[in-house]
Amino acid sequence: MITLNVNQKSYKVDVDPNMPLLWVIRDVIGLTGTKYGCGVAQCGACVVHLDGEAVRSCVTKVSRAEGKKIVTIEGLSQHNDHPLQRAWQEIDVPQCGYCHSGQLMSAAVLLRENPNPTDKDIDAAMAGNICRCGTYLRIRKAIHLAAEMQRKGK
Amino acid sequence: MKQHSAMKPTNFPLKTITVMAIILSVIGIMTTAFKARVSPGGNPESSKMKRDSLASVQAFMDVYKVLMSPRCMNCHPAGEAPLQGDDSHIHIMNVQRGKDGTGLYSAKCSNCHQPTNVPGEHTPPGNPKWQLPPGDMKMVFQGKTARQLAMQIMDYNQNGHKNKEQLLEHAHDTLVKAAWNMGEGRTPPPLTHEEFVAAWNKWIETGGYAPAE
Amino acid sequence: MSQTTDVKQISRRNFLRVSGLTGTALFLGFYFPASGKEGKVVAGADANELGIEMNSWILIDTNGKVTIVDHRAEMGQGSFQSVPQIVAEELEVDLKDVNVIFAQGNQAKYGSQITGGSSTIRGSYKNLLNLSASAREMLIAAAAAKWGVPKSECYARSGQVFHKSSKKKFHYGELVVAASKLEAPKDIVLKKPSDYKLIRKPLHRRDSPLKTNGEAVFGLDKRLPGMVFAAVERNPRLRGTIKSYDDTEARKVPGVKQVIKVKMKVFQSYREGVAVIANSTWAAMQGKKALKVEWDDSSFEHLSSDEIYSRMKEALNTKEGLSFKSQGDVNSVIQQAQNKIDVIYETPYQAHYCMEPLNCVANYQKDKLEVWGPIQAPDWVQDFLSKEMGLAKENVIINMTFLGGGFGRKAFLDYPHEAAVISKEIGAPVQVVWTREDDATQGPFRPGVSYRCEGVIENGEISAFKVKLAGQNIGHMDGGGKDKPNDSASEGFVKHYFDSIKNLSIQDVPFETPIPIMWWRSVYASTNGFAFESFVDELAIQAGKDPLEFRRQYLKDERCQLLIDKMEEISGWKNRKKNEGFGVAITECFASTVGQVVKVSKDVDGKVKIDQVWAVMDCGWYVNPDIIRAQVEGSIIMALGAATIHEVTFKDGLAEQKNFYAYQMPRITDAPPIEIHIMENSADAGGVGEPGLPPFTPALTNAIFDLTGKRIRKLPFNLASV
Structure with missing residues (x-):
C-alpha cells in the first residue's frame, strides 16, 4: 500500500x-x-x-x-480560475485541448517562480511541451496575460 | 563557441615548464604541470606526489577521452543548454542551466531525470544528483583541448573548488559514475570506470600535468 | 397524422439518454431522403409517423432547455462551438443557455458525419440555418396561435417569443407541445449576414473551459464499470501474419488477466496482433513488452525510403502518366523549347502524431455493441462494425468523445474494430490503448509524393506547364480503380490557373508500395501545394517577373485578385528591403483559397530564420473568425514541422521513427509571428481546418530562394543549415 x-x-x-x-x-x-x-x-x-x-x-x-x-x-484551482486558466479561456488557447493539462501545469511553475516572464523565460519553461495543433502563439500570449492578471491582482 | 582562457599564470611553475620542455621536446609533446591551489582542506603538494610528466600526460589523454565522450561532455556544455545523445546535439527541449545548474521553471532536470534510469531506449537517464555545473562554475568540457581541460580541472577556481583529495574522490561521485550506467542505447565512455579511475588517479598523482597544445 | 411527440419512442433511439432532456420535447431535424442531398426539415412527430430515422439537431423540452447536437467530431477545429453558433443565430437562443451534445454515428439521421475535407461547416451550414429558422418560426406560430394574434406581431429573442405591442411572452418550453404539432414551414427567409448577432463574431469556444481543468473527456478518458485495459502487439508491417507467439512472461506481469490473438481489418487486409488484457494501462503495456512474437512477413516487399524515392524518380523520368488534366499541346512546346525548366520535387511520408494516441473503448454485450472513442467518422464506424461484427446497425452504437487531434488518422476504422473484437472475445468492456510507438510506426501514413515539373517560358509567359506526380494513391487502398489517375492530382493547385495557362498537362504516374497510406491534414494539397507553387515561382523567376505580380497575371478570378491585393497590402510586399527574403504562395483546398507571404532573413550566425508569416484566407461564408485564425495558425505550425523538422522514413519496410525523440515537433521556440486576414464576401462557405496548411511551405521555400538564391526541392530541409 x-x-x-x-x-x-x-x-x-x-x-x-x-x-x-x-x-x-x-x-x-x-x-x-x-x-x-x-x-x-x-x-x-x-x-x-x-x-x-x-x-x-x-x-x-x-x-x-x-x-x-x-x-x-x-x-490547479478550485473553480477553474487560476490566472492561467482564465487567460487560456480568454484567448481560447486550446484546439483539441489534449496537451493543455500539461501546458498549464508547466506554465503554472513558470508563473510562480517568475511573475513577470519575458518571451525568453517562456521559451525556457515551455519548450518541453508539445502541441500538435500548434497553439504556441496563443500559449505565449496567454502566459503574458495571466502574468498581467496576477500582477494586477485580478 | 566560447573558450575559457582564464588560465592563471600563477598556476604555472616556471622551472617545471622549462625542465619539461627540454625532456618532452624529444618526443614532441609540450606539457605543462601546475599545482592545484592549496585549499583549506589539505595540501595537494604533499610529499607523496611522484612527479612524472610523461606518465601524467599519458594518463590524462585517457582521462580526456572519457571526459570528451558524450556521457560526460553532454552535461558540461559550452553553452547554457545541455547536450543529448551520442551525437551531442543540443537538448531538444531548450532546457537551460539556470543559476544552480538544475534547470529553470518547469524545465528542471529532475522533472524528467529520475533518481534512477527509466527502462527502455530513449528514456531519460537517471541519477539523484542529475544537473549541470552551476552558472558561476560552468566547468565546460565541450570544445576544450586536452591542455585546456587539464588546466581547468587542476585550477581550484575553475574545478568547483576541489583540492587534490577532493579531485581524487570525485572520480567516485555518483554523477560521474552515472556515465557508465546511462540506460539502454547509449554508448558508454571508451574506458571502463575502473580504467578511468586508474588513469585519473595516475594523472593527478604524477603531478597533474597538462599536455601541450 | 398523429400529432403527438412520443417520448418513449424517441427514447428508444437514444435521444433522451444522451441529452438528459425531460418531458415532452420538440425535436427538429432533417430527413435525408435516399434520393437527394437536400435535407428536408421535419419535426419529430412527423418523423415518427412516417417511420423515418430522423436526426435531431435541435431539442427543446418543456422546461425550455435547448439542446443542440454537434453531428461532427470535435478534434480541435471547433465544431463544438461553430455548429451551435449557427443554430443559435436563427433559433434565437443565447448560447450560454444551450446544452451541446455530440451526435452518435448514424448517417441516415445526420447525413455524412465524416469530419474530413474541412466539411463540417461548408457541408452543413445551409441545412442548419434552415432548420434553426424553421424551429424559430414554428415556436413563433405556436405563440401567435395561443395569443390569437398574427405571427407578424411576434418575434423571438433569447429563447422566448414576444408579442410586440402587449409585451407578452412565452419561453420556448411553454410552446414546444403546440409547436411540435405544427408542420415545418416551407418558405423560410434567412437573416442577412449584416443582421447576424452570433455568426461572424469571434465568440469564445464553449469547450475552452473544459480543456483548462481536465474536464473534457477524450477517448482515453472514457471509463465504464468493469472496464479492463488492453495493449496490442501488432505487426508493424501491415500485411504480416503471426507465425507464433509466447506469452509466458506476459502472463506473469502483475495485473495481466488474459492474452489473446486478435485481428482487425485494415483496408483489404487483416492486421494481426496479440492483445494483453490487464487491470491497468501500464500492466497491459508491460505485458505487451514481455511478449515474444514471431511474424511471417515473407509475402510482400520490405522497402526502404531510398528504394521508394529512386523508384519514383525512375518512374517520373521514364514514363508518361495517366492524364488527369490536359489542355493545349504541352509536349511539342517542351520538345521544341530552347530553354526549359525540368525539375523534380520530393516530399516525404508523414505520420499524424495526434497528441492523443489511438485508443478506443468497446462494450460488446450479447448482440449489442457500444463504442466510445476519438472517432472522426462515427457513421462509417457504425456501418463498418455492423458488417464486420455481424450486428444489426441499430445494435451498433458509436459515441464520439472529444478527440485529442485527428488530422485524418481517426477517420479510420481499424482501432474501433480491434476494440470491438477484443470486447467480444473477453466478454467485458475494454479500452484498447495504442502506445505512442504503435501510433507512430503502424500507419497508415501520409504518402510521400515526388513530382516532375517541366515548363517553358516564352516572351515572359508560360507556354508549357507539365506536372507529373508519382506517389501512392489513397484511393487504391480500398481497391479503387488503378486505370484512373489520382483524383486529387491537382488538389491544392488553384483551379483558375487552368483558365489562363493554355498548354497544361497534369499526370499521375501509377506508383504502388505495400506501405499503408491515408489522409493527413489537407491530404494531397499538403504535398501538391509545395510542388505546384514552387514550380510557379520558378516560372516567374524565369520570366523575370515579380512572383506576386506573376500570380496576379495568371489568377484572373475576382476573388483571387482581391486576395492578392490583400496579401500585397498586409505584407508590405512592395516595400521589401534588402537582406529580406519574401516568398508567396496561393493554394486552393476544400473550396477555400489561402495565400501566404513569408518573410525570412539571416540571424547573427548566418542561419535563415522566419521573421513573419502573413496569411489571407478566403473561405466565403464563415462562422467564427477567431476559430479560423486558430486553424490557420495551427496549420502553419503543422506545415512548418512537415517542411523543416520531421518525416517518416522506412528501413526494411518499417517506419524508423518511433516517438517524438525521432519524429520531432515544432516547439514554442519555433513558432513564427503570424498575421491572418479573413476575406469578406458573399460566396458559399469553404473549408477552414485544412486550407491554411498547403501554402506555407512553398511560401517559405520561395522566400528562401529570394534571400539566398537556393531553390529547395526536397522536404524536409533543415532551416538552420540552408
Missing part, C-alpha cells in the same frame, strides 16, 4: 511501486485530466506538480511521489 496525497486528498493505492505515477493517477485513482502522450518524457502531456515541481508523471515511479504533495490539473 502506498499513500498518495493528490489535490489535498489522501489515497491509499495497492500498486507496484515501479508503476509510473501517470497510470496510478489515471487508472487507479481515476483522475483523467493528466494525459498520456509519449511515455518517455518527450511531450509534456503528463505534467503534474510534485511538491510544486512540474514533473513528468509518465516516467516518475509512484514510489517517488510517496509523502509528497501531488497536484494535477484538476487541482
Whole structure:
C-alpha cells in the first residue's frame, strides 16, 4: 500500500511501486485530466506538480511521489480560475485541448517562480511541451496575460 | 563557441615548464604541470606526489577521452543548454542551466531525470544528483583541448573548488559514475570506470600535468 | 397524422439518454431522403409517423432547455462551438443557455458525419440555418396561435417569443407541445449576414473551459464499470501474419488477466496482433513488452525510403502518366523549347502524431455493441462494425468523445474494430490503448509524393506547364480503380490557373508500395501545394517577373485578385528591403483559397530564420473568425514541422521513427509571428481546418530562394543549415 496525497486528498493505492505515477493517477485513482502522450518524457502531456515541481508523471515511479504533495490539473484551482486558466479561456488557447493539462501545469511553475516572464523565460519553461495543433502563439500570449492578471491582482 | 582562457599564470611553475620542455621536446609533446591551489582542506603538494610528466600526460589523454565522450561532455556544455545523445546535439527541449545548474521553471532536470534510469531506449537517464555545473562554475568540457581541460580541472577556481583529495574522490561521485550506467542505447565512455579511475588517479598523482597544445 | 411527440419512442433511439432532456420535447431535424442531398426539415412527430430515422439537431423540452447536437467530431477545429453558433443565430437562443451534445454515428439521421475535407461547416451550414429558422418560426406560430394574434406581431429573442405591442411572452418550453404539432414551414427567409448577432463574431469556444481543468473527456478518458485495459502487439508491417507467439512472461506481469490473438481489418487486409488484457494501462503495456512474437512477413516487399524515392524518380523520368488534366499541346512546346525548366520535387511520408494516441473503448454485450472513442467518422464506424461484427446497425452504437487531434488518422476504422473484437472475445468492456510507438510506426501514413515539373517560358509567359506526380494513391487502398489517375492530382493547385495557362498537362504516374497510406491534414494539397507553387515561382523567376505580380497575371478570378491585393497590402510586399527574403504562395483546398507571404532573413550566425508569416484566407461564408485564425495558425505550425523538422522514413519496410525523440515537433521556440486576414464576401462557405496548411511551405521555400538564391526541392530541409 502506498499513500498518495493528490489535490489535498489522501489515497491509499495497492500498486507496484515501479508503476509510473501517470497510470496510478489515471487508472487507479481515476483522475483523467493528466494525459498520456509519449511515455518517455518527450511531450509534456503528463505534467503534474510534485511538491510544486512540474514533473513528468509518465516516467516518475509512484514510489517517488510517496509523502509528497501531488497536484494535477484538476487541482490547479478550485473553480477553474487560476490566472492561467482564465487567460487560456480568454484567448481560447486550446484546439483539441489534449496537451493543455500539461501546458498549464508547466506554465503554472513558470508563473510562480517568475511573475513577470519575458518571451525568453517562456521559451525556457515551455519548450518541453508539445502541441500538435500548434497553439504556441496563443500559449505565449496567454502566459503574458495571466502574468498581467496576477500582477494586477485580478 | 566560447573558450575559457582564464588560465592563471600563477598556476604555472616556471622551472617545471622549462625542465619539461627540454625532456618532452624529444618526443614532441609540450606539457605543462601546475599545482592545484592549496585549499583549506589539505595540501595537494604533499610529499607523496611522484612527479612524472610523461606518465601524467599519458594518463590524462585517457582521462580526456572519457571526459570528451558524450556521457560526460553532454552535461558540461559550452553553452547554457545541455547536450543529448551520442551525437551531442543540443537538448531538444531548450532546457537551460539556470543559476544552480538544475534547470529553470518547469524545465528542471529532475522533472524528467529520475533518481534512477527509466527502462527502455530513449528514456531519460537517471541519477539523484542529475544537473549541470552551476552558472558561476560552468566547468565546460565541450570544445576544450586536452591542455585546456587539464588546466581547468587542476585550477581550484575553475574545478568547483576541489583540492587534490577532493579531485581524487570525485572520480567516485555518483554523477560521474552515472556515465557508465546511462540506460539502454547509449554508448558508454571508451574506458571502463575502473580504467578511468586508474588513469585519473595516475594523472593527478604524477603531478597533474597538462599536455601541450 | 398523429400529432403527438412520443417520448418513449424517441427514447428508444437514444435521444433522451444522451441529452438528459425531460418531458415532452420538440425535436427538429432533417430527413435525408435516399434520393437527394437536400435535407428536408421535419419535426419529430412527423418523423415518427412516417417511420423515418430522423436526426435531431435541435431539442427543446418543456422546461425550455435547448439542446443542440454537434453531428461532427470535435478534434480541435471547433465544431463544438461553430455548429451551435449557427443554430443559435436563427433559433434565437443565447448560447450560454444551450446544452451541446455530440451526435452518435448514424448517417441516415445526420447525413455524412465524416469530419474530413474541412466539411463540417461548408457541408452543413445551409441545412442548419434552415432548420434553426424553421424551429424559430414554428415556436413563433405556436405563440401567435395561443395569443390569437398574427405571427407578424411576434418575434423571438433569447429563447422566448414576444408579442410586440402587449409585451407578452412565452419561453420556448411553454410552446414546444403546440409547436411540435405544427408542420415545418416551407418558405423560410434567412437573416442577412449584416443582421447576424452570433455568426461572424469571434465568440469564445464553449469547450475552452473544459480543456483548462481536465474536464473534457477524450477517448482515453472514457471509463465504464468493469472496464479492463488492453495493449496490442501488432505487426508493424501491415500485411504480416503471426507465425507464433509466447506469452509466458506476459502472463506473469502483475495485473495481466488474459492474452489473446486478435485481428482487425485494415483496408483489404487483416492486421494481426496479440492483445494483453490487464487491470491497468501500464500492466497491459508491460505485458505487451514481455511478449515474444514471431511474424511471417515473407509475402510482400520490405522497402526502404531510398528504394521508394529512386523508384519514383525512375518512374517520373521514364514514363508518361495517366492524364488527369490536359489542355493545349504541352509536349511539342517542351520538345521544341530552347530553354526549359525540368525539375523534380520530393516530399516525404508523414505520420499524424495526434497528441492523443489511438485508443478506443468497446462494450460488446450479447448482440449489442457500444463504442466510445476519438472517432472522426462515427457513421462509417457504425456501418463498418455492423458488417464486420455481424450486428444489426441499430445494435451498433458509436459515441464520439472529444478527440485529442485527428488530422485524418481517426477517420479510420481499424482501432474501433480491434476494440470491438477484443470486447467480444473477453466478454467485458475494454479500452484498447495504442502506445505512442504503435501510433507512430503502424500507419497508415501520409504518402510521400515526388513530382516532375517541366515548363517553358516564352516572351515572359508560360507556354508549357507539365506536372507529373508519382506517389501512392489513397484511393487504391480500398481497391479503387488503378486505370484512373489520382483524383486529387491537382488538389491544392488553384483551379483558375487552368483558365489562363493554355498548354497544361497534369499526370499521375501509377506508383504502388505495400506501405499503408491515408489522409493527413489537407491530404494531397499538403504535398501538391509545395510542388505546384514552387514550380510557379520558378516560372516567374524565369520570366523575370515579380512572383506576386506573376500570380496576379495568371489568377484572373475576382476573388483571387482581391486576395492578392490583400496579401500585397498586409505584407508590405512592395516595400521589401534588402537582406529580406519574401516568398508567396496561393493554394486552393476544400473550396477555400489561402495565400501566404513569408518573410525570412539571416540571424547573427548566418542561419535563415522566419521573421513573419502573413496569411489571407478566403473561405466565403464563415462562422467564427477567431476559430479560423486558430486553424490557420495551427496549420502553419503543422506545415512548418512537415517542411523543416520531421518525416517518416522506412528501413526494411518499417517506419524508423518511433516517438517524438525521432519524429520531432515544432516547439514554442519555433513558432513564427503570424498575421491572418479573413476575406469578406458573399460566396458559399469553404473549408477552414485544412486550407491554411498547403501554402506555407512553398511560401517559405520561395522566400528562401529570394534571400539566398537556393531553390529547395526536397522536404524536409533543415532551416538552420540552408
